[in-house]
Amino acid sequence: MSEFKKERIEHYETLLKEIWTASAKYLGMVSVNLLIERVVWEVSLEYKEIELLQYDQNGISCARIAAGLEENPDLPVQDMFKKFITRYVAILAKLLGHERAEEIKNKLKEEVAGVSFSCREE
Amino acid sequence: MPTNLLLNISVKYWQDFQDTLAKVMDANIYIFDINGGSFSQFSLPVELCREVNKGRVLRDEKCISFYKSALGSLEDKDMLTCPYGIKLCAYRLGSYAQKIGFLIVTPTRLITQVGREEENIFVTKAHSIYQTINEVFKAILEKNLLGLRRLELNSIYEISRLMTSIVELDKVLDLIANSLIIIYKADLCFVGLREGDKIRIAQAKGEHSHLLTGTEWPLVQPLIEQVFSKVEPLSLSLEELRTLPGLGGVEVTPGTEIIVYPLWSALGAVGLLGIVAPVSPDDNGSKNLQIYANFAAVALANATFIRRLEREAETDFLTGFFNKRSLRNMLFTELERTMRYGTPLSIIFVDIDYFKAYNDTYGHVAGDVVLQKTAEIIKNSIRSVDIAGRYGGEEFVIILPGTEKEGAAKVAERIRKSIETYPFPYRQVTASLGIALAKNNDSADSLLERADQALYQAKRQGKNRFYLDPS
Numbered sequence: 280m281s282e283f284k285k286e287r288i289e290h291y292e293t294l295l296k297e298i299w300t301a302s303a304k305y306l307g308m309v310s311v312n313l314l315i316e317r318v319v320w321e322v323s324l325e326y327k328e329i330e331l332l333q334y335d336q337n338g339i340s341c342a343r344i345a346a347g348l349e350e351n352p353d354l355p356v357q358d359m360f361k362k363f364i365t366r367y368v369a370i371l372a373k374l375l376g377h378e379r380a381e382e383i384k385n386k387l388k389e390e391v392a393g394v395s396f397s398c399r400e401e
Numbered sequence: 402m403p404t405n406l407l408l409n410i411s412v413k414y415w416q417d418f419q420d421t422l423a424k425v426m427d428a429n430i431y432i433f434d435i436n437g438g439s440f441s442q443f444s445l446p447v448e449l450c451r452e453v454n455k456g457r458v459l460r461d462e463k464c465i466s467f468y469k470s471a472l473g474s475l476e477d478k479d480m481l482t483c484p485y486g487i488k489l490c491a492y493r494l495g496s497y498a499q500k501i502g503f504l505i506v507t508p509t510r511l512i513t514q515v516g517r518e519e520e521n522i523f524v525t526k527a528h529s530i531y532q533t534i535n536e537v538f539k540a541i542l543e544k545n546l547l548g549l550r551r552l553e554l555n556s557i558y559e560i561s562r563l564m565t566s567i568v569e570l571d572k573v574l575d576l577i578a579n580s581l582i583i584i585y586k587a588d589l590c591f592v593g594l595r596e597g598d599k600i601r602i603a604q605a606k607g608e609h610s611h612l613l614t615g616t617e618w619p620l621v622q623p624l625i626e627q628v629f630s631k632v633e634p635l636s637l638s639l640e641e642l643r644t645l646p647g648l649g650g651v652e653v654t655p656g657t658e659i660i661v662y663p664l665w666s667a668l669g670a671v672g673l674l675g676i677v678a679p680v681s682p683d684d685n686g687s688k689n690l691q692i693y694a695n696f697a698a699v700a701l702a703n704a705t706f707i708r709r710l711e712r713e714a715e716t717d718f719l720t721g722f723f724n725k726r727s728l729r730n731m732l733f734t735e736l737e738r739t740m741r742y743g744t745p746l747s748i749i750f751v752d753i754d755y756f757k758a759y760n761d762t763y764g765h766v767a768g769d770v771v772l773q774k775t776a777e778i779i780k781n782s783i784r785s786v787d788i789a790g791r792y793g794g795e796e797f798v799i800i801l802p803g804t805e806k807e808g809a810a811k812v813a814e815r816i817r818k819s820i821e822t823y824p825f826p827y828r829q830v831t832a833s834l835g836i837a838l839a840k841n842n843d844s845a846d847s848l849l850e851r852a853d854q855a856l857y858q859a860k861r862q863g864k865n866r867f868y869l870d871p872s
Binding site for chain 2: 307310
């Protein structure tokens with residue numbers, strides 16, 4: 280089970296890296312990191328473990344979240360990342376417009392098959 | 402729970418906490434959101450409730466409508482009896498400023514089996530539960546608020562850092578708009594710059610932003626007049642917002658806050674900052690928004706000042722034309738372009754004939770009028786892509802990108818004729834012009850030199866004419 284979750288985390292890490300690169304191109308590093316900080320804060324109210332997400336001007340990493348699975352193997356990884364991405368893309372759509380956010384979303388869907396997420400907040 | 406910025410909590414974790422509290426206190430607990438919708442579930446089964454609720458989930462329509470109507474009229478707290486006869490204590494959670502939801506506490510046994518003394522004990526117990534839960538919610542709110550404040554401070558720090566490189570005005574405007582959208586989940590944010598007697602929207606992000614960017618609002622527009630009639634921000638209704646050009650068809654969800662900040666600096670009004678957000682900021686939030694507005698005001702004031710200095714540094718005060726330095730810089734650029742793309746480039750040197758005598762005879766003021774009128778004639782005789790400047794004294798230079806000698810000759814003749822026929826004060830004024838076409842190995846100096854030589858030839862041949870450099 281834990282191995283499966285680690286794989287899921289790796290999968291989401293790839294997705295987050297793609298999102299980070301795509302949004303940094305349009306928004307700049309400062310705004311992107313502020314956006315991540317905002318969404319981390321919001322999701323951490325429900326899933327504290329999202330605070331283990333590492334990000335700076337060089338990129339984004341889920342290594343500490345994967346390591347944290349040892350302590351908390353029951354962590355609902357999928358739900359946590361899904362909420363993170365959904366909320367991230369919802370704000371991104373406000374910043375870039377729905378059209379460009381959809382472009383990014385579709386590009387990500389092509390590149391990272393098998394991971395579902397929505398552009399609208401639930 | 403209402404989905405606002407400050408009260409966001411995991412239902413699962415909350416239910417665990419609530420169930421533990423219910424067991425410890427031997428009472429049943431249930432929480433509704435501010436709209437009377439269910440948030441948590443009953444912590445413990447109640448015999449009667451178990452019957453209608455199949456254990457834990459509130460399902461009975463009669464119960465739901467009872468709670469909605471009872472809680473809607475609840476002041477602070479009350480003792481209620483549910484449709485199935487269960488006595489319960491109801492409390493309003495949160496404060497008057499920040500309403501959170503409602504708490505229902507019921508005994509674990511049916512109220513009909515409880516005596517007066519036990520009822521008093523239950524009420525005391527319910528009050529303790531209320532105090533505990535209310536304190537926990539307040540702590541969650543405080544913690545969430547701190548998170549929001551940290552976000553605000555981080556972005557304010559970044560903006561203040563960027564202020565040291567104020568030449569990047571676009572970056573500052575971008576960051577201010579982005580920050581407000583990110584932190585307050587604003588639906589729309591716009592920054593307007595004052596340009597003379599109007600406000601031009603220089604940056605807009607969010608819903609409808611594409612309608613706004615570049616829009617101009619006259620300062621005499623009633624709403625804009627109202628914004629600049631005071632220092633404090635102005636809260637607008639949707640109807641008022643729609644009176645602004647570009648926002649006629651805008652739609653916002655009910656309860657949305659629309660605030661416009663006038664941006665003031667020591668120099669006066671420099672612009673405005675507008676935010677359309679789903680949540681009203683509290684006192685601290687308002688102060689932080691004011692900080693963003695202040696930063697935007699300083700950024701705009703500095704940028705306007707720098708832009709004016711830059712413009713003055715490259716402009717001839719008398720004629721409004723480019724001065725010698727900026728003209729030479731532009732000639733370098735145009736020559737580079739000519740060399741790279743192989744397109745033609747001509748320049749014209751213009752000199753007013755007998756200008757010194759005119760000046761000495763009729764005075765400097767009259768001489769200045771001649772210079773200004775000549776500049777006006779030149780400006781009206783060239784295309785928008787052509788560049789004209791005052792080279793010094795009574796000399797003007799015109800750069801004609803993409804123009805061969807023949808085309809330049811036509812422009813020169815047009816200018817000459819217009820000057821000759823213009824009714825200058827006191828007497829007729831004429832001008833001589835020299836034309837040169839850029840060659841492959843030309844520098845700005847060599848090209849100007851050849852045009853100057855051509856001008857000299859025009860003077861030598863009797864003035865009031867143009868001469869083409871033959872080389």
